Amino acid sequence: MHSHTPASRTGRPRSAAADTAILAATREALVELGWSKLTLGDVAMRAGVAKTTLYRRWAGKNELVVDAVAELFDELELPDRGSLAADIEGVVLQFAAILARPEAKSGLMAVVAEATRDDALRERIRRSIVERQMGLVLQGRARAQKRGELPPEPDPQEAARTVDLIFDVVAGAVVHRTLVSGKAADEEWVRSFTRVLIGGLASPA
Structure with missing residues (x-):
């Protein structure tokens, strides 16, 4: 689990609270309004802070929503089973359960759509959500290699490409299943997906 602090700006000290x-x-x-009706003014009122406090921390609504959704994904942990x-x-x-939450559904879909025409927002999503969860892939792969379930990869560049690929396959499949297709990623689906994933990972290149 990671703590998340929005990108700092110059000025008075930040308040973690x-x-x-x-x-x-x-x-x-x-949850209550959806992304389209959410305003910084409404958020400020709910949080009990001045609207200027938000503008000192975030450039706009999209950046704020990315950071709010990123905290949800920071709840992800890799269990040792x-x-x-x-x-x-x-x-x-765990990932599917987070995506099923209404705040994750509306927030993530909206900012990903906005990021198709905003390179800075795309980079913020990559840095705040994708890169921070890559650690789970690294941890899981290292654990499986130690058990002898996956072969070692001595080439650092090839290892990095493998990590990217694993993350893309897992995240892409679960996001498509839950947010695009609107189907449940239940235990039966997850078992089938895992079987297919491992079949590809464990086979020689």
């Missing part, structure tokens, strides 16, 4: 209240208020507003398959199933079920 205010940041926490603002991000929680943003998620509350996403004794095998690669069980570990993957555990983290994928």
